Amino acid sequence: MTLTVRIKTLTPLWTGGLDGTMDRIHETGILGSLRWWYEAIVRGLGGSACAPTEPRCELTGQRLRLYEKAREEGKDWWQALDKAGICDACKVFGATGWKRRFRLEVKSDTQLTWQPRDSVLNIRPPERARGWYLLPGHVGTLTLKLEGEEKVVSMLACLFLWLEKYGSLGARPQLGYGAFRILNRDEVVEKAGGWKWGLLQKEAQNASPNSKGKTPDHPDLRRLLFFRYEFTPSKPGWWTQVPGVSRVGSRVQPLVTHWHTVPTTPALKNEWRFNQWQGNRREEVEIFGTLHPDRRRGRIGATWAYRENGVWFIHGWAWMPQKERLAGQLWKILADESVWAHVLGVQGNLTTVPSGQWKELTSEDVRKLLQGVCHD
Numbered sequence: 001m002t003l004t005v006r007i008k009t010l011t012p013l014w015t016g017g018l019d020g021t022m023d024r025i026h027e028t029g030i031l032g033s034l035r036w037w038y039e040a041i042v043r044g045l046g047g048s049a050c051a052p053t054e055p056r057c058e059l060t061g062q063r064l065r066l067y068e069k070a071r072e073e074g075k076d077w078w079q080a081l082d083k084a085g086i087c088d089a090c091k092v093f094g095a096t097g098w099k100r101r102f103r104l105e106v107k108s109d110t111q112l113t114w115q116p117r118d119s120v121l122n123i124r125p126p127e128r129a130r131g132w133y134l135l136p137g138h139v140g141t142l143t144l145k146l147e148g149e150e151k152v153v154s155m156l157a158c159l160f161l162w163l164e165k166y167g168s169l170g171a172r173p174q175l176g177y178g179a180f181r182i183l184n185r186d187e188v189v190e191k192a193g194g195w196k197w198g199l200l201q202k203e204a205q206n207a208s209p210n211s212k213g214k215t216p217d218h219p220d221l222r223r224l225l226f227f228r229y230e231f232t233p234s235k236p237g238w239w240t241q242v243p244g245v246s247r248v249g250s251r252v253q254p255l256v257t258h259w260h261t262v263p264t265t266p267a268l269k270n271e272w273r274f275n276q277w278q279g280n281r282r283e284e285v286e287i288f289g290t291l292h293p294d295r296r297r298g299r300i301g302a303t304w305a306y307r308e309n310g311v312w313f314i315h316g317w318a319w320m321p322q323k324e325r326l327a328g329q330l331w332k333i334l335a336d337e338s339v340w341a342h343v344l345g346v347q348g349n350l351t352t353v354p355s356g357q358w359k360e361l362t363s364e365d366v367r368k369l370l371q372g373v374c375h376d
């Protein structure tokens, strides 16, 4: 079965490149994000997915023999890989000795957000010495052609619908890249119709990710907080007041005019980290990441602000820390509408999942959340 997904970027897409800049759209950057989310979904449904920080699955030696034996006994490839102990993510995305179950081809009609491709946009809020350095991603439309077995392709259709609403595509979601809109929605929803996320639900291993010692700290939908801030500014120039953006206003103006987006992510992160967060350095680094001495990615992804039909949006997620004390503290900051209004200078409406207060989701909550997105 073939699935065609036509998308329009809402914020620049970043897929990496050989020299650290983005010469073109690289399929690997798109595949990486699909896999990251799929792994978080699999874990969120109570299943297991290997992570880059541990040995990945390999279909070799004894495992390969188990797989072949199961196949001889009439099991399908999915069941046979179960017998061989290959995780649900590797089943679809591939592992040593096992090919990825779908092909991806990308045709793009995009351009660099600004020129040249190695020029950085430095967003420096007033009290920061260096601030954030943004490279130009790509903006425009893309056509993704995915080909594989029906079950796999339906799942991918659901995954795209999920990423559109709650996630992003490509790399550097922490810096706000990769928000997108699906242009041929009806077609994608139709293809998604055959998929049930419940197929991945594992009752036996359904331990909470927070049960200490049992589950390593990997992204897991049960411990992700999702947020969306929606606002309708009365003045078109609202963004010129956003900390750090004003001093590069002449470079941001074309982004607003042509692409309806504003790099608000640094200002929000700056506020959350340096003005709102209270805690020791170790905890701060655990949540917000660091470049020194070793690079550690932050746990928060927030898109740039983007405009659709006259309304502005920012959406994103936070991968909550295992310590509930820290998770509660982070929730308080991210779910505080007044912090958003203060940074952006515009009153808006903040919605979160879960709502009301921070609470780890159950795998059944996760299944319902995922399934709702596939079929709406």
Ligand SMILES: [Zn+2]
Binding pocket: 049, 050, 056, 057, 086, 087, 088, 089, 090, 091, 095
């Ligand atoms: Zn694996």
